[in-house]
Amino acid sequence: MSFRNKQIIGLLISIIMACLSINANASISDQSSVVKSNNYILIINCHLESIQWNDNFEDAITYYITKQGNYEIYSEHFRSLDVKDQASLDSVNNRIKGKYINAPRAIVMIGPACLAMFGDELNLRWHDVPMIDCVHNRLSASFDEIFKEEFTLDKIKEESESELKKRYNVTGIYTQSKVRETIDLMKRTMPDMDRIVFISDMRFGSYLARQSFVNAMSTYFPHISYELLTSKAYTTSQLLTKIQQYNVNTGIIFHTWSPQGNTAEDYYAWYNLYKIVGTYSKVPVFSQWDMNIKDGYIAGGYMNSLKDLSDASIEILHRILNGEEARKIPFVTVNKARAYLNYTTVEKYGLSKIEYPDDVFYYDRPENIFVKYKYYFLLGAIIIVLFILYLSQRVFFLNRQKKSKQRELEKERTLRNELKLRSMKLSLALEVSTVLPWTWDNDEQIFTFDDSKTYSHPSDGNEAITSIKTFDEVMKSLHPEDRSRIESIFTGMLNGKANYMKEECRVKINEDSEYNWYNIRAIVYEKDSDNNPKIIIGTRTLITEAKELELELRRAKDKAEESSRLKSAFLANISHEIRTPLNAIVGFSGVLADSNSDDEKKELIDIIKQNNQRLLNLINDIIDISKIESDTLEMNYSCFSINDILNKLSKEYSKKVYSGVEINLELPLGDDVMIYDDRTHIKQAIGNIIDNATKFTRRGTITIGYLLPDKEHITFFVKDTGCGIANSDFGNIFERFVKLNSFETGAGLGLTVSKLLIEKLNGRVWLKSEIGVGTQFFIDLPFRATSSPSESDNSAKVKPQVILVAEDILSNFMVLRSMLEPKYNLIHAWNGVDALNLFKKYRPKLVLMDVKMPIMDGYATSAEIKKIAPDTVIIAISSYAFDEDINRMDKYGIDDYEPKPVNIRSLESKIEQLTTKR
Numbered sequence: 048m049s050f051r052n053k054q055i056i057g058l059l060i061s062i063i064m065a066c067l068s069i070n071a072n073a074s075i076s077d078q079s080s081v082v083k084s085n086n087y088i089l090i091i092n093c094h095l096e097s098i099q100w101n102d103n104f105e106d107a108i109t110y111y112i113t114k115q116g117n118y119e120i121y122s123e124h125f126r127s128l129d130v131k132d133q134a135s136l137d138s139v140n141n142r143i144k145g146k147y148i149n150a151p152r153a154i155v156m157i158g159p160a161c162l163a164m165f166g167d168e169l170n171l172r173w174h175d176v177p178m179i180d181c182v183h184n185r186l187s188a189s190f191d192e193i194f195k196e197e198f199t200l201d202k203i204k205e206e207s208e209s210e211l212k213k214r215y216n217v218t219g220i221y222t223q224s225k226v227r228e229t230i231d232l233m234k235r236t237m238p239d240m241d242r243i244v245f246i247s248d249m250r251f252g253s254y255l256a257r258q259s260f261v262n263a264m265s266t267y268f269p270h271i272s273y274e275l276l277t278s279k280a281y282t283t284s285q286l287l288t289k290i291q292q293y294n295v296n297t298g299i300i301f302h303t304w305s306p307q308g309n310t311a312e313d314y315y316a317w318y319n320l321y322k323i324v325g326t327y328s329k330v331p332v333f334s335q336w337d338m339n340i341k342d343g344y345i346a347g348g349y350m351n352s353l354k355d356l357s358d359a360s361i362e363i364l365h366r367i368l369n370g371e372e373a374r375k376i377p378f379v380t381v382n383k384a385r386a387y388l389n390y391t392t393v394e395k396y397g398l399s400k401i402e403y404p405d406d407v408f409y410y411d412r413p414e415n416i417f418v419k420y421k422y423y424f425l426l427g428a429i430i431i432v433l434f435i436l437y438l439s440q441r442v443f444f445l446n447r448q449k450k451s452k453q454r455e456l457e458k459e460r461t462l463r464n465e466l467k468l469r470s471m472k473l474s475l476a477l478e479v480s481t482v483l484p485w486t487w488d489n490d491e492q493i494f495t496f497d498d499s500k501t502y503s504h505p506s507d508g509n510e511a512i513t514s515i516k517t518f519d520e521v522m523k524s525l526h527p528e529d530r531s532r533i534e535s536i537f538t539g540m541l542n543g544k545a546n547y548m549k550e551e552c553r554v555k556i557n558e559d560s561e562y563n564w565y566n567i568r569a570i571v572y573e574k575d576s577d578n579n580p581k582i583i584i585g586t587r588t589l590i591t592e593a594k595e596l597e598l599e600l601r602r603a604k605d606k607a608e609e610s611s612r613l614k615s616a617f618l619a620n621i622s623h624e625i626r627t628p629l630n631a632i633v634g635f636s637g638v639l640a641d642s643n644s645d646d647e648k649k650e651l652i653d654i655i656k657q658n659n660q661r662l663l664n665l666i667n668d669i670i671d672i673s674k675i676e677s678d679t680l681e682m683n684y685s686c687f688s689i690n691d692i693l694n695k696l697s698k699e700y701s702k703k704v705y706s707g708v709e710i711n712l713e714l715p716l717g718d719d720v721m722i723y724d725d726r727t728h729i730k731q732a733i734g735n736i737i738d739n740a741t742k743f744t745r746r747g748t749i750t751i752g753y754l755l756p757d758k759e760h761i762t763f764f765v766k767d768t769g770c771g772i773a774n775s776d777f778g779n780i781f782e783r784f785v786k787l788n789s790f791e792t793g794a795g796l797g798l799t800v801s802k803l804l805i806e807k808l809n810g811r812v813w814l815k816s817e818i819g820v821g822t823q824f825f826i827d828l829p830f831r832a833t834s835s836p837s838e839s840d841n842s843a844k845v846k847p848q849v850i851l852v853a854e855d856i857l858s859n860f861m862v863l864r865s866m867l868e869p870k871y872n873l874i875h876a877w878n879g880v881d882a883l884n885l886f887k888k889y890r891p892k893l894v895l896m897d898v899k900m901p902i903m904d905g906y907a908t909s910a911e912i913k914k915i916a917p918d919t920v921i922i923a924i925s926s927y928a929f930d931e932d933i934n935r936m937d938k939y940g941i942d943d944y945e946p947k948p949v950n951i952r953s954l955e956s957k958i959e960q961l962t963t964k965r
Contacts (some may be wrong), residue, residue: 083151087119088112088364091165091697093158099354103339107357108155108364115368140168143403145871153177153367155360159252162217170215177373180219181360182381189451210237218367220359221380224256226300227263229335232386233298234268237331238400241270243299246324248305256302256335278304283320289451290328299332301326301345306895321345331396340387341410346396347388440706468963487569487583489541504841510725526553526562533567541580546571551590564594619781628658663948668929670795670946675803682807683960687726689761690714696730700737705745710737713752722761723831727810727956729763732804732812735797736765736824744769761830766823772816780814803824848872849891853882855900856926861948863895863924866951880901886912891919893962896941898925906939913940924949 088107104120112120123143130136138586143165150173156162160267160830162180169176211217217731219804234240245260247253256276264273276286283304290299304320325332325344334345337353359381360680365374388408393400447454485496496514516524539545548569553562569585639651654751674680693712701710733751740749747768754762780798802812810828850867852862853876862877867873874889876882878901886894893914909921923936936944945954 078160081145082119082121082147084119085151086117087121087151088153088155089147089151090120090122090157091143091161091163092122093123093156093161103353104157104357104360107354108361111361111364116308118368121147121151121859130160136164140165142171144172150176153179153364153373155179155181155364157181160250161756162211162215162219165215166215168271169364175216177367178215178217178219179360179363179367179373180217182222182356192328203440207913208378216373218363218373218376219378220356220363220761221378221379222351222356223382223384223386224259224335225349226256226259226335227267228384228386229300229333230263230268230271232347232349232388233300233331233333234271236388236393237296238296238297238399239296241266241271242293243273244276244293244297244299245273245302246276246299246304247288247302248453250303250305253277253303253305260300278481286320287323287327290324293328293330295330297330299328299330301325301332301334302336331392331398337387340389343389343392343411345384345389346392349384349386349616351381351384352387356379433922476878482586482588484584485584486824489579489581489583489584493517524555525875528553529553537569540571540583543579551594554587563589564591566590571604624661628662632658632662659948663950667950669796672800672803676806680807682725683727684723684725685960686721686723689720689722689753692726692730692733693753696734696737699750700734700741703738703741704749705741707746708744709748711748711750713750715752715754724828727953728804728808731761732801732826733765735801736826738822740765740767740769740795740822743767743822755830759830761828762827763828764823766821768821771818771820772814772822773818774816776935847875849889849893851876851882851886851889851891851894852895853879853894853900853905857898859897859924862949866949867956879905879908883911886919887915890916891957893918894921896921898923898936898941906935906941909936909941920958922954922957922961 048311082344083427090108092105107121109120112118115145120694123139130139154176156165156171156178159182159438162178169178230243231242243264245257247257260273264271277291280288286304293299301321301324320343320516321334321338322342325346331346332344334340334350336348337356340347347853353394359379363376363379366376374735388407388410390409445477454523454718485494489495494516496516513918515740522530533550533552536545536548536550540548548567552567553564565955566588567585568588569583570582571582572579573580573582575581635654635658637650639648639655642648642651647652656664693714697710704710737749737751745769748766749768750764750766752764756762759779771902805812805826805828809826810826812824812826814822814824816822849872851874852863853858854863864873874885874891877886880902882894882896883903894909896905900908905923905925909923912919912921917940921941923931923941923942924947925936926947943957945957
C-alpha cells in the first residue's frame with residue numbers, strides 16, 4: 048500500500064473519530080455532574096479534546112497526576128472560536144461554576160486565550176487559586192480585542208510577568224516562535240524554493256504568528272515571495288483547491304485553521320485540516336509547532352517538541368502541589384527548539400537529504416543493518432565473549448592446580464609480611480598522633496590507659512607505659528561541667544543501654560596539668576554469658592587546638608555578623624541624616640522661587656545655607672572617619688600658635704551659642720605658646736566638642752582653654768554649664784550616631800571624629816560630667832614646643848596675589864570668586880588650552896584646576912604646567928576623591944585636591960600650607 052493511500056485511509060478514520068468526538072463532547076457537557084471534591088486538579092482547555100496536539104499535551108499532564116495517586120482530575124473542553132462575545136463566555140463560566148463547588152488544588156489552562164477568558168472570573172470566585180498558563184503569549188490584548196477578526200497594533204501590549212502576578216496567583220510557560228529557523232530549514236531542503244504560502248485563521252495567536260512571518264520574510268528572505276491564506280478570505284474548500292495549484296518551487300507553512308461555522312465539516316476541519324493539506328498538497332507542508340510530524344502529514348519544522356512543553360508544565364505543577372505559591376514561581380521559557388523532519392515525507396517530495404547539525408531529528412528514518420539486527424549482533428557477541436571466558440577460566444583452573452602448593456606458601460608468607468607491615472604502620476601512626484587507647488575491665492572494675500609517648504615495634508623490646516585507675520579516679524579527672532554527662536553515658540553502656548559512645552569533654556591527666564579537650568570514643572568489645580558488657584575498649588584524642596580554632600572561628604563569625612549589623616545601622620542612620628537637610632534644601636528652594644518678599648527670601652536663604660553647611664559637615668565627617676579607619680588620612684604638621692587657634696574658635700562659635708551664654712578663654716600663659724602639630728585636625732577636633740557644647744548649654748558659660756600638666760603633654764579642655772551627661776552614657780558618647788537628645792541637630796558623628804583624630808595624633812579624649820551642673824571634655828596630646836617665628840619667616844608666608852582658576856562651568860567659578868575675592872586676584876580659563884596659555888602669560892604661583900574640562904582635561908594641563916614651572920602649586924577642584932583618583936593626581940604633578948562642594952576654610956588652609964612650603 049502506498050504512502051498516499053495510507054494517508055487517505057487515515058483521513059477517513061479521522062473523519063469518523065471527529066464526528067464521534069463531537070457527539071461525545073456534547074454528551075459530556077449534558078451529563079456533567081456536580082463535583083464536591085476539594086482535592087482535585089481542573090484542566091480548562093480552549094480546544095476540543097479530539098485535537099491531536101491538545102490530546103497529547105493533556106494526556107501527559109493527566110498521566111503525571113494519575114501517578115501521584117492523591118488527586119482527582121477533571122477536564123473542561125470547548126472551542127475558543129465559539130466564544131465570540133461576553134454572553135457565550137458567561138455560558139461557559141456558568142457551566143464551570145455550577146459543576147465545581149470547592150476550589151481545586153490547581154487550574155491548568157491550555158491555550159493562549161484561556162487566561163484572558165477565565166482568569167478574572169476564577170480569581171473572583173476562588174481567590175488566589177493557583178493557575179498554570181500553558182502556553183502563555185507575552186503579547187496580549189483585551190477580551191473584546193482577542194476575538195475580533197481584525198487587530199491593530201495599538202491595542203496589543205506586552206503584559207509583563209510582574210503585572211500578571213499582581214492580578215492572579217499564576218505562573219506558566221512561554222515559547223518562542225521559530226519562523227526564521229523554519230524558513231531556513233525549508234530553504235535547505237528545497238534549494239529552488241522561490242515562494243512560501245502561510246496558512247492561518249483569524250484568531251489572535253494566528254495574527255501574531257502572521258506578523259512574525261512577514262517580519263522574518265522582509266528582514267531575512269527578501270528574495271523569496273510569499274502569500275497569506277486566511278480563513279477570512281477562503282473557505283476550507285477554497286483553501287484545498289488553492290493549494291493544489293502550487294508548483295514544486297513553493298513551500299507551505301501551516302499554522303492553524305479555524306472555520307467560522309459549527310457544522311460537522313467545520314469541526315472536522317478544526318481537528319484535521321493539517322492532515323488534509325498534507326495529503327492533497329503537491330508541495331511539502333511545514334509547521335512552527337509540533338503537529339505530530341511522525342504521522343507524515345507535515346514534512347518538518349523548527350520547534351519545541353510537545354514533550355518539552357508538557358515536561359515544563361508538569362514540573363511547575365509538581366512544585367505547586369508540593370506547597371510552592373504559583374506567583375512565586377517564575378514563568379519558564381521553553382527554549383529547546385530543534386529541527387524535526389519526517390524521513391518518509393522528505394523522500395515523498397524528493398527534498399534534499401543534506402547533512403544537518405547534530406540537533407536535527409528524523410522521524411521514520413530506515414534503520415541500517417546494524418541497528419535493525421542489533422540484538423542478534425549483541426547475542427552473538429555475548430556468546431563469543433562467554434566462550435572466551437570459559438576457555439580462560441579453564442586454562443586458569445589448570446594452572447592453579449599445578450601451582451597450588453607454591454601459591455599457598457606464597458600467600459602465607461605474604462600475609463605474615465603484610466601483618467608485620469600493618470603493625471609497623473600502626474605503631475608509627477600512634478607515635479605521631481595524639482590518640483591514646485584505653486580499656487575497661489568490668490570484672491576488675493578498672494581502667495587501663497596506654498600513656499606511652501612513643502610507640503615502637505614490639506621487636507624493639509620497648510615496654511608500653513600504662514596506668515591503671517578506678518572508675519572514681521577517672522570521673523574525678525573530668526571537668527566538673529562534663530562529669531555528670533560522661534558518667535551518665537558510660538553507666539548506660541555498663542547497663543547495656545548502648546554499645547557505643549562518642550563524646551567531647553575536658554580532662555586533667557594529672558594534678559599538675561591543666562584541663563585539655565579530648566574526643567572520647569568507646570565500644571563494647573566483649574560480653575559475658577548474661578549479655579552484659581565485660582570488656583570496653585576506647586580511645587582518647589587530644590583536640591584542644593581544634594577547639595581553640597573552633598572558638599576563634601565562632602568569634603570571627605560573631606565579629607562578621609556584628610560588622611554586618613553595624614553596616615546596616617550606618618546605612619539607615621546616614622540615609623536619615625542626609626535626607627533631613629536635603630528635605631529643607633529642596634523644599635525651601637522651591638518656596639524661594641515663588642517668594643516675593645525680600646525678608647522672606649533672606650530667611651529662606653539663611654535656612655538653605657544652614658542645611659547646606661549641615662549636609663557638608665555630615666559628608667566631611669563621614670569622609671574623615673573613612674580616611675582614618677582606612678589609614679589614608681594625611682597629617683600635615685606645622686608650627687602654630689595655641690592662643691591663635693583658641694581665639695579663632697572662640698570668635699567662630701560665639702555666634703552659635705544661645706542668647707545669654709558666654710564663651711570664655713582660659714590661657715594660663717600670657718605669652719603665645721607655639722607647638723609643632725597638625726593644626727587643621729586639632730582645630731577640627733576641638734571645634735566639634737565646642738559645637739556639641741553650644742547645643743546643650745542654654746545658660747551660663749562655655750570655657751575653652753589649655754593646661755600644661757608637665758613638659759611632655761598639653762591638655763585642651765572645653766567646659767560648659769549645660770544639662771550634663773549621665774555616667775551610664777560615658778561608654779557610648781563617642782560612638783557613631785549616638786545622640787543623647789534626638790531633638791538636637793546633627794548626625795552624632797562630631798565626637799566620634801574628634802576621638803578618632805586625637806587618637807590618630809597619639810592623644811586621648813575623656814570627660815567628666817554631672818547632671819544639671821555641666822560637662823568637661825579633655826584632650827591630652829604630646830607637647831612639642833617650638834619658638835615663635837621670626838619676622839623673616841613671616842615674610843615668607845605672603846599669600847599669592849594672582850590665582851589662575853581653570854573651570855568650564857560658570858556657576859562653579861562664581862562660587863570660587865565669591866570665596867576668594869578681594870583677597871586674591873582671579874584669572875578665569877574656560878578649558879585646558881586657555882589655562883595653559885594664560886599660565887604662560889601671567890605665570891601665577893597658584894592654580895586651582897578642575898580635572899574634568901573640555902579640549903584638554905585637568906590632568907594633561909597640570910602636567911604641561913609642571914614642565915614649564917615645577918614649583919607652581921596646583922590644587923585640584925574635583926568631585927573625584929577616591930584613592931585611585933588621588934593616585935592619578937599625584938602622577939600628573941597635582942599637589943593637593945579639594946573635593947566639591949568646596950569648603951572655604953579647608954581650601955584657604957591648603958593654600959596657606961602649600962604656598963608657605965614653596
